[in-house]
Amino acid sequence: MSSILIKESLIGGATQDLLIVDNRIDKIGTDLLPIDEETIILDGRDKAVVPGLCNGHTHCAMTLFRGYGDDLPLQTWLEDYIWPVEAHMTEEDIYVGALLGCVEMIQSGTTCFLDMYTAPEATARAVLETGIRANLSYTLFDRGDAERAQLDRDNCYRYEQLFAKLPERICWSVGPHAIYTVSGDQLHFAKEFAEEHEIPIHLHLSETEREVKDCIAEHGTTPVRYLEQIDALSPRCIMAHSLWLDDEELDILARHGCTLVHNPASNMKLASGGRFRYEEMKERGIPVAIGTDGCSSSNDLDMYIAMRMASLLGKVWRYDPTAVCAPDIYRSATEVGYAMLGLKGGRIEEGYLADLCLIDLKAPSMVPCHNLTSNLVYAGSSTIVSTTIVDGAILMRDREIVGMERIIEMARRTAHDLLHRKG
Numbered sequence: 001m002s003s004i005l006i007k008e009s010l011i012g013g014a015t016q017d018l019l020i021v022d023n024r025i026d027k028i029g030t031d032l033l034p035i036d037e038e039t040i041i042l043d044g045r046d047k048a049v050v051p052g053l054c055n056g057h058t059h060c061a062m063t064l065f066r067g068y069g070d071d072l073p074l075q076t077w078l079e080d081y082i083w084p085v086e087a088h089m090t091e092e093d094i095y096v097g098a099l100l101g102c103v104e105m106i107q108s109g110t111t112c113f114l115d116m117y118t119a120p121e122a123t124a125r126a127v128l129e130t131g132i133r134a135n136l137s138y139t140l141f142d143r144g145d146a147e148r149a150q151l152d153r154d155n156c157y158r159y160e161q162l163f164a165k166l167p168e169r170i171c172w173s174v175g176p177h178a179i180y181t182v183s184g185d186q187l188h189f190a191k192e193f194a195e196e197h198e199i200p201i202h203l204h205l206s207e208t209e210r211e212v213k214d215c216i217a218e219h220g221t222t223p224v225r226y227l228e229q230i231d232a233l234s235p236r237c238i239m240a241h242s243l244w245l246d247d248e249e250l251d252i253l254a255r256h257g258c259t260l261v262h263n264p265a266s267n268m269k270l271a272s273g274g275r276f277r278y279e280e281m282k283e284r285g286i287p288v289a290i291g292t293d294g295c296s297s298s299n300d301l302d303m304y305i306a307m308r309m310a311s312l313l314g315k316v317w318r319y320d321p322t323a324v325c326a327p328d329i330y331r332s333a334t335e336v337g338y339a340m341l342g343l344k345g346g347r348i349e350e351g352y353l354a355d356l357c358l359i360d361l362k363a364p365s366m367v368p369c370h371n372l373t374s375n376l377v378y379a380g381s382s383t384i385v386s387t388t389i390v391d392g393a394i395l396m397r398d399r400e401i402v403g404m405e406r407i408i409e410m411a412r413r414t415a416h417d418l419l420h421r422k423g
Contacts (some may be wrong), residue, residue, distance in 0.1 A: 002392060004354075009044025010361065010372070011348060018049055021134045023169075023392035028350055029268045040394070046362050047056040048372055048384060051346045052111025052355040053303040054337025056261040057202075057291030060123055060134075061089075061097030062221040063104065064295035074208055074270045082296060087390050088421045091122040093414055098126035100411040101301055106132055108302040108382030111355035111390045112338060112345065114261075114291070116202055117173045121162060129168050131395045133355060135341050136163075137175030137202040138390040140190060144183045152186065156193055168367040169391045171341070173200035173238075178207070179215060179223050187232040200341065201234060205260075206249075207241035208272045224249035233258060238340055239289060241271040250277065254284040262332070263291045264309035265298035278314050278324045289337040290329065304380035307333050311377055325326045326377040343420065358387040 004020040011018060017032035018025060034041060062082075069081030084334035094117065105113060112133040115123055127134045138159050142149035156174055163172040176182040176190045183201075192203045206212055206223045219226045222247060227233050235257030242260040245253070253260065262276050281288050291309055292301045307329050314324030335346035338353075345353035361369060365379040376384075388396040395401065 001035070003039040004042060004389065004392065005032060005034050005039050006042045006044045006047075006049060006358070007032075009358065013372075017044070018348070020232070020389070020392050023354050025348065025350050025352050025354050025356075028348070030187065040102070042358070042387065042397075044101065044358065046360070047144040047358040048361055049348055050109075050283065050312060050357055050359055050372075050376065051334040051348055052357055052388065052390065053109050053307075053333050054258055054289065054341070054346060055105060055110050055113035055291055055301065055303055055306075056238070056289030056333075056337045056340070057263055057293060058101070058115055058301060059117050059294030059296070060101035060105075060113065060126070060301075061094040061117050062294035062296045063100040063301070063411065064093065064418060065294070066299055066415075068419070070269075070299075074272060075210070077270065077297070079226060083359045085418060085422045086118075088418060089118075091119045093418055094119050094122035096407075096410050096414040097127050098123040099130065099407045101295070102126050102130040102132050103401055103407055104301045104382075105303075106130065106388050106390075107175065107385065107399075107404075108304060108393045109357045109359075109385040109388060110301065110303050111357070112341070112343070114173070114200075114202060114337075114341060116177070116240075119239070120159065124163070124166060124170055124228045128166065131390055131393050133169040133201075133343075133345075133353075133390055135173050135215060137173045137199065137200075140174065140176040140186055141181050142183055142186050143156055143181055149183060149186050149189075153193075160197055165223055171199070173202045175202040178204040178211070179226060180211060184226075184230045184232075187227065188230055191232050191234050191236075195234065199262050201237045203237070203239060205239035205242050207267075212244045217417065222246070222249060224252050228252050228256070231284040232279050236346040238289075238403075240293075241272065243267060243276055245277060247280070250280055250284055250286065254281075254286050254371055256281065259287040259289060259336075261289045261291045263293040263298070264313050265300075265306060266293035268309070269299075276310075276314065278328075279311070279318075282328065287336050287340060288332050289340055290333040302382050303333055304382065307377045307380070326371075326374045329377055330373050349360040355386050355390050359384050 233256040338346035
């Protein structure tokens with residue numbers, strides 16, 4: 001039995017102790033004692049204990065593409081820059097890129113993430129090594145090709161067996177890339193497979209106006225209506241982006257119990273759209289999580305920056321400073337993200353997963369602390385995170401991550417070699 005005792009930290013507005021036993025928050029109170037002589041004791045003075053953040057949509061290994069192909073339209077960026085390089089990626093490249101992504105997230109207070117990429121077993125190696133929690137989607141990408149569709153189906157059954165052998169903090173999901181890269185039959189397969197194996201369905205949805213127009217031209221209706229027509233919607237669906245949605249589509253998504261993920265940085269950088277309808281989703285009871293997307297389209301994996309962007313962007317297009325408020329966004333980035341993955345996390349409460357961080361209250365951007373949640377959302381960044389704990393294990397202590405320098409050097413070499421191979 002492992003244990004960690006955090007002493008005299010700000011928890012829920014008061015100075016308290018917090019005891020972690022194995023991978024759960026066991027007790028919160030004052031004058032708590034170690035359970036044995038092996039209990040790790042952390043000094044929580046001038047610190048706040050907060051939930052770890054859940055990155056609701058990313059492509060972890062794409063750290064290797066940071067700064068490559070910037071300032072381009074989405075389809076040009078994908079078809080002329082990203083996909084041609086990805087064609088040369090090996091599983092070792094994916095592993096190294098994912099290692100870099102994992103340490104970047106750990107350093108910035110993310111304790112759990114939902115990923116979509118090819119060869120999820122390579123990303124799983126990085127997750128296993130670094131200690132972070134993750135749900136890794138296998139990307140379906142058949143483009144109407146029957147042979148590729150069957151390969152993807154076979155791989156789904158293979159990954160179900162592979163991930164069953166990994167620790168509980170590493171799970172997987174089926175990830176049909178998007179309606180324009182996955183056939184209707186395959187989208188329906190994803191739903192049936194997910195229901196059979198009780199896993200999430202992770203896809204991009206209505207990211208651009210072009211996607212909507214192309215869907216209308218090909219299928220005679222919009223993406224959400226199309227998905228409902230082919231019986232592909234489910235409470236297991238986690239829809240990244242979800243920008244170009246009308247009222248009826250929101251009603252459909254609410255009726256099917258889908259979760260949506262706001263990715264403000266990539267939406268702005270790729271000029272996909274700025275009017276994510278957070279308040280309308282909230283009114284309908286649609287859960288909304290927050291994501292960074294991949295480093296190729298947002299350039300960093302800092303969820304504190306993503307929270308701030310999500311809130312400010314939601315205010316400015318409405319001309320309403322009361323919209324998309326800090327407490328709502330903070331819950332989206334913590335509890336909602338964990339809940340969509342079926343996890344009891346994202347809160348500092350007894351019985352919840354011990355996925356949490358110590359925030360340095362003496363960091364300049366945290367002073368003064370009139371309202372901790374406001375400070376975290378509007379002034380937070382990776383620099384305020386002192387210690388990161390996942391599944392009851394310390395992954396970063398006082399800003400130190402074991403092996404980070406080695407990972408950074410590996411990533412530098414791998415990114416250079418990958419672009420050299422592409423030519």
